[in-house]
Amino acid sequence: MTPPRPHAGDAVLNLSTPLPVIDEDRLAGNIKRVQDYMSAHNLAFRPHIKTHKIPALAAQQVAAGATGINCQKITEAEVFADAGFQDILITFNILGAEKHTRLAALNERISGLKVVADSLETVRGLADHFAGHKPLTVLVECDTGGGRCGVQTPEDAVVLSHAIVSSDGLQFGGLMTYPRPHGEAAVEQFFTATIAALAKDGIACPIRSNGGTPSLFSAHLVPSATEHRAGTYIYNDRSMVRAGHCSLDDCAMHILATVVSRPTPDRAILDAGSKALTSDLLGFSDYGLIVGYPEAVITGISEEHATVDLSKIVGVRPEIGEKIRIVPNHTCVVSNLFDIMTFHRNGVVTRVEDVAARGLVW
Amino acid sequence: MTPPRPHAGDAVLNLSTPLPVIDEDRLAGNIKRVQDYMSAHNLAFRPHIKTHKIPALAAQQVAAGATGINCQKITEAEVFADAGFQDILITFNILGAEKHTRLAALNERISGLKVVADSLETVRGLADHFAGHKPLTVLVECDTGGGRCGVQTPEDAVVLSHAIVSSDGLQFGGLMTYPRPHGEAAVEQFFTATIAALAKDGIACPIRSNGGTPSLFSAHLVPSATEHRAGTYIYNDRSMVRAGHCSLDDCAMHILATVVSRPTPDRAILDAGSKALTSDLLGFSDYGLIVGYPEAVITGISEEHATVDLSKIVGVRPEIGEKIRIVPNHTCVVSNLFDIMTFHRNGVVTRVEDVAARGLVW
Numbered sequence: 001m002t003p004p005r006p007h008a009g010d011a012v013l014n015l016s017t018p019l020p021v022i023d024e025d026r027l028a029g030n031i032k033r034v035q036d037y038m039s040a041h042n043l044a045f046r047p048h049i050k051t052h053k054i055p056a057l058a059a060q061q062v063a064a065g066a067t068g069i070n071c072q073k074i075t076e077a078e079v080f081a082d083a084g085f086q087d088i089l090i091t092f093n094i095l096g097a098e099k100h101t102r103l104a105a106l107n108e109r110i111s112g113l114k115v116v117a118d119s120l121e122t123v124r125g126l127a128d129h130f131a132g133h134k135p136l137t138v139l140v141e142c143d144t145g146g147g148r149c150g151v152q153t154p155e156d157a158v159v160l161s162h163a164i165v166s167s168d169g170l171q172f173g174g175l176m177t178y179p180r181p182h183g184e185a186a187v188e189q190f191f192t193a194t195i196a197a198l199a200k201d202g203i204a205c206p207i208r209s210n211g212g213t214p215s216l217f218s219a220h221l222v223p224s225a226t227e228h229r230a231g232t233y234i235y236n237d238r239s240m241v242r243a244g245h246c247s248l249d250d251c252a253m254h255i256l257a258t259v260v261s262r263p264t265p266d267r268a269i270l271d272a273g274s275k276a277l278t279s280d281l282l283g284f285s286d287y288g289l290i291v292g293y294p295e296a297v298i299t300g301i302s303e304e305h306a307t308v309d310l311s312k313i314v315g316v317r318p319e320i321g322e323k324i325r326i327v328p329n330h331t332c333v334v335s336n337l338f339d340i341m342t343f344h345r346n347g348v349v350t351r352v353e354d355v356a357a358r359g360l361v362w
Numbered sequence: 363m364t365p366p367r368p369h370a371g372d373a374v375l376n377l378s379t380p381l382p383v384i385d386e387d388r389l390a391g392n393i394k395r396v397q398d399y400m401s402a403h404n405l406a407f408r409p410h411i412k413t414h415k416i417p418a419l420a421a422q423q424v425a426a427g428a429t430g431i432n433c434q435k436i437t438e439a440e441v442f443a444d445a446g447f448q449d450i451l452i453t454f455n456i457l458g459a460e461k462h463t464r465l466a467a468l469n470e471r472i473s474g475l476k477v478v479a480d481s482l483e484t485v486r487g488l489a490d491h492f493a494g495h496k497p498l499t500v501l502v503e504c505d506t507g508g509g510r511c512g513v514q515t516p517e518d519a520v521v522l523s524h525a526i527v528s529s530d531g532l533q534f535g536g537l538m539t540y541p542r543p544h545g546e547a548a549v550e551q552f553f554t555a556t557i558a559a560l561a562k563d564g565i566a567c568p569i570r571s572n573g574g575t576p577s578l579f580s581a582h583l584v585p586s587a588t589e590h591r592a593g594t595y596i597y598n599d600r601s602m603v604r605a606g607h608c609s610l611d612d613c614a615m616h617i618l619a620t621v622v623s624r625p626t627p628d629r630a631i632l633d634a635g636s637k638a639l640t641s642d643l644l645g646f647s648d649y650g651l652i653v654g655y656p657e658a659v660i661t662g663i664s665e666e667h668a669t670v671d672l673s674k675i676v677g678v679r680p681e682i683g684e685k686i687r688i689v690p691n692h693t694c695v696v697s698n699l700f701d702i703m704t705f706h707r708n709g710v711v712t713r714v715e716d717v718a719a720r721g722l723v724w
Binding site: 001003004005014015016017018019050072073075078081082092093095096098099102105118119121122125143147148149150151152258260261262263264267269271274275278279280281302303304305307320321332333336337338339340358359360361362 | 363365366367376377378379380381412434435437440443444454455457458460461464467480481483484487505509510511512513514620622623624625626629631633636637640641642643664665666667669682683694695698699700701702720721722723724
């Protein structure tokens with residue numbers, strides 16, 4: 001049988017659940033607000049498509065002024081290249097012959113492919129494969145306090161930049177970092193020290209790519225950056241409200257769920273579990289915020305159920321069959337669960353998009 | 363471009379990552395061990411397909427002796443009905459006109475569809491829709507200590523059973539529970555009290571369905587049960603090892619990952635994050651067990667990266683480019699992330715199956 005799929009014109013509150021839905025006006029507002037900020041500060045903006053994985057949404061971001069897109073996986077980049085995107089930065093250390101082969105094919109297809117590297121191993125692997133092919137642009141990933149990937153010091157960044165510069169088949173693209181929130185000063189320090197040292201050696205550093213949504217509106221505090229990358233801002237979520245990036249009314253994604261059981265006066269069970277909300281806590285102790293029932297607490301989830309503690313609700317409690325809306329803790333992982341995403345304006349479905357770049361192994 | 367897909371004959375350790383892989387022999391061993399136990403105790407066995415979502419695997423379970431399958435969503439049941447399965451129990455309260463319509467269509471297609479209900483609201487909704495159609499079999503869900511859905515007492519189970527019996531379009535199927543682990547005594551008490559009370563009213567209770575993997579090998583301590591349901595046992599995972607259900611060598615699913623960065627002597631970064639492992643902790647404080655490096659701790663995950671603390675490793679530490687294998691905390695949610703699942707025997711790929719019932723909204 002054909003899987004269920006909402007249609008334009010459907011009333012959202014009549015749709016079967018669980019179902020993530022996106023408010024078109026909030027989505028457009030989030031795109032515009034962030035692009036306006038970047039444009040005002042002369043920062044190129046490169047949205048990360050991990051949050052939505054939908055080419056039509058990246059097209060909206062580019063139409064608003066984004067200069068390119070950011071992917072995290074080769075398969076994501078392939079989907080967006082198929083959709084016509086040319087300027088794609090994959091912020092990942094890419095290793096291994098099979099990936100190198102696909103990366104080279106992608107590099108032949110689009111004009112602006114870029115990747116990052118934080119080790120000689122990654123650079124040598126790329127250099128060995130790309131020698132004799134169309135050169136691949138490689139940025140050096142810098143750990144400016146995020147504590148994930150990245151060279152640890154400007155001195156190490158310089159060493160790795162030289163390795164890229166001296167490799168046939170590679171072109172040095174500049175620097176990239178995924179900083180800790182509010183880590184602007186550390187990014188600026190790392191970037192300026194590296195840029196200065198490279199300049200002494202006669203090496204230009206055309207791209208300096210900073211990133212992250214939580215403190216996005218402080219991106220101008222890194223004047224050495226030429227571009228900023230962010231993903232979550234397009235939908236926003238409960239963690240971004242907590243971070244002060246946005247308000248609850250800027251959260252474009254709600255997960256529609258239905259109260260399917262009220263086993264006790266204090267307990268409600270919803271039809272949205274870890275396979276709809278994910279188990280991402282991101283520092284919260286519960287699994288999302290229920291719109292209209294702020295005292296209700298999603299205390300537990302299993303795969304297809306959420307358990308809600310109603311004991312703190314003073315007034316009317318949700319009834320069996322009632323549709324409720326959940327602001328998820330983390331929106332990017334929700335997109336990754338479903339084959340389709342449903343959009344609406346004022347509660348009426350506007351379109352349904354395939355989440356084209358999800359489900360792929362690497 | 364066509365997404366990457368391994369092929370039979372490929373060496374697993376040459377495959378690009380991240381990639382969940384299933385050991386055929388462990389899989390077969392898990393199926394046989396549990397089925398042998400159920401058969402020895404004259405318990406019908408109904409595997410829950412939520413763990414794999416692959417018809418070919420359910421076929422293996424049925425070939426071994428399972429009498430039917432368990433689904434949690436209508437769309438899952440539809441995929442398995444398309445694949446020829448006739449005896450399907452959906453252990454969910456199904457509410458709403460659109461779902462009732464699809465459920466009725468499914469009921470016309472297969473001979474053994476069954477659902478559960480734990481409220482008069484659910485029963486009335488089903489009864490209103492199914493009156494005049496082929497009758498739908500409904501079991502009463504009982505909360506025997508699991509604390510999720512289910513009527514709270516045998517008295518309430520009797521009341522709801524009567525409501526089903528007296529509804530045109532519905533047929534009373536019996537009782538169902540998803541118990542807490544090692545809750546056998548509570549299940550037995552609840553079932554026997556309900557069965558006895560219904561017998562006094564002349565109502566037979568043909569199916570008494572118990573469930574769960576963690577204390578599966580104690581299922582015989584519920585003699586009133588006619589069948590047992592379990593999902594996780596087919597792959598097993600770290601949480602099942604901790605529960606004492608199995609050993610690490612019975613974990614059929616490993617997630618292949620690659621060390622993509624070694625930014626500091628104590629830190630390794632893998633290319634498997636919450637979009638490969640999920641963020642399910644299930645009581646653990648870390649995100650999976652690395653085979654061969656038991657002292658390594660996956661302290662954090664972002665969407666496409668895992669951060670590993672190597673500081674406790676006494677001997678050799680993993681190097682950039684090295685492939686490692688992770689036993690996930692929870693296998694069922696990993697299956698739900700990927701469009702394909704790769705199987706191997708002794709490290710050589712045997713087959714690649716589509717995870718056919720994943721990604722569907724409800």
